[in-house]
Amino acid sequence: MIALWIILGVIVLIVLMVIGIYNSLVQMRVGVQNAWSQIDVQLKRRHDLIPNLVETAKGYITHERGTLEAVIKARQMAVDASGIKDKLAAENMLTSTLRSLFAVSENYPNLKADQTMMRLMEELTTTENKIGFSRQFYNDEVGRYNASLQVFPNNMIAGQFSFKAADFFQLEDAAERKAPEVKF
């Protein structure tokens, strides 16, 4: 009689544990999805800032048409991209074109001195930082989620309910990226 109660108790305990682990895995997965969408928010912000930047720079940088056009093209590609791989590639490309633009503008102290430009540069700097931080947070969340999927006894429950590991936000292969051309 007592043995029956014990077995029942153990079963109840196991069921409670399974429920607890399942819930925590679900929460972590939602956390990962949320972190991904946060990156999107910052990326969109960057897209919105760039046209303004190009307009301001156009008046000063008359000899660096190529750099400016590369930025505009990269931005359009990033806005149009769909699918995670394409998006990642396009955003990385946009980052590198912006970097060339900043490097070029070092030669134009008039441009640097312009009040609007200074404000825009600060806005872009902070947006780049936020993109970096949101990617970092996303990767941290993915790391935690993937680790908890593989730990025992979570791995059994994960397998049962088909939880899949998430991908890290990584830089693409150098070969896949086309380096922007800067014409002088």
Add this chain to the structure above:
Amino acid sequence: MPYSFTEIERRETRVIHYLWLALFFVYDLLFFLIFLGVQNITQNILQYSLHGLVFYFLSLWHILCVAFVSIVLTALTCHFAQQDPLGKIRRIFRARALNDSSREQILAHIIEEVIVACGNKGVMEGVVLPFSSLNILAVSDKGGRGLIAVTEGALEKLSRAQLEAAVAHEAAYIVSGDAAINTTVSVAFTVYSALFEGMVNFIPDLMSDYGEGERFGSNGHRRTTFRGRTAGEFGESVGAPEEGGVPVVPQFIIIVVLSYVFCVVAFFLASIVTKVMAMAISRSMVRKADAVATRMTRDPKSLAEAIYIMAYHFRGSELPVGRYFHPIFFIHPSPSSFDDQEGTWAELFGTHPPVDERIQTLCAMAHVDLRELEGLVPNLRKVVPYVPSLEGVNISEPSVSCWQVLENSVWKGPYDLAQLKGLPVFHPGMYVRRDPEDVPRKAADVAELSAIFTAVMLLGHGMGLSCPSCKRELKVVVYEGEQIGVCSGCLGTLVDEAGLRQILAREEVVFSEEIKVKARALWSHSSRNNEWRFREQESPLGCPSCSHDQKKMIRRSYSGDYPVDIDHCNLCGRTWFDRDELEILQFLYENRLR
């Protein structure tokens, strides 16, 4: 030496939770023990003749009552302690919201970035404290809203990366909920200290009551009163012992006295025990916040630099803090605190871990040598060379040169110095160049032009106040981010209290050679005789804004350390500087001449 910030974070989180639980357990246990002690004293004295010396346990009923009382007391003190901590901090430190200036907008951006780095958890607001010391603090309320306050000095002296690391450290408190725990922790240990102090001060109060309560008995002998009874009544009871027991009234005195002594000692020991635990929690929180800041920014080097710079700068003993505020600061405001020392005493009673320990941990994480940090802080103790007095020095007019000014993306000019002065808009942030081939520079970086900025009318409109010496209208000028009044005739300036603090904290303006020479001459002259320190007299000048009352200002030196004569109005807090005095004061202040 642990290198991983995740390890440190996990370890310190565990330590904090255990200590916090232990603290509340000890806090309630001490109530029990004190009650037990008093109960035993009372019962033993009352029942001594019947049972002798016995140890009395508490009955279940007693235990429940004491438990109920202590829990209610704890809940009440916690509830009242957390009343609007944000508002309190704003008021006490005179915080102001961030304005449109580029530097403060950068701080606003930094706070936004840190919020993103925490996964957008948490609502945080940034404010500026009008002090030239370097420090940062953070508080949060029950709803999870946080406030991060940065001093003017920190905003000025830290680079963007260092400021970001320090803000991330403070944000870590808010996001992890440690700021809220800190409030309850500091309440817990203050209760016993307050009780101890209350009881210790009770005796002197009682003694003064005794003195006043003397009555004279009918036979002329002095009798003292005690709660309305005369000593005669006592004597009657003492003289006639009751059957089978000690008389009640002297027992009462003994019980009260013994209980009192017991409580004083018990509260003292309790306050020490709870304080040690609370300090341990505080130190763990700082270590954890350092680790979380590193996780957020991935930049331990900047955090180490920020700690180093703050530790060797003026950290804020001027800040209006009571001792219970210290844990919320990034670095302890008083440089002579335990935090800079090591050893057992500092291990027990410091609110922050030793500065060296923090820096070493972070440098180890960054794989950086400590020596690299030493170049960050310029030599603060400058040796002032002897400069001959003003009469022997020839100050020539700066040579006339031609300057072009960048205005609305167009180069205008060339102007000479007089014309620059006359420009409707000309401020230190604008770019200037001598000729088209020259590299443009900010006007603030050009030494020759700095003399202009004190005299130029930037906004052009009057303040509605007149100069105390020559009665001309004062014009509003923006100087180092603050609006001050300048007289076009005698070039004297009127500055209000908060504005003066900000001007001294900021270091935007470059001083002309004339100012430097005058400042050094003043310094060397005054270091020879010390009477200027205490000289204070009524000024012949009336305060421009209180003038309708004909209030005269006070003429004195700015402070015991700086021999610059100012006229100060004690009513409205404004200060009047004669020509050049403000820059001389700034020069002395910024260079910390000693």
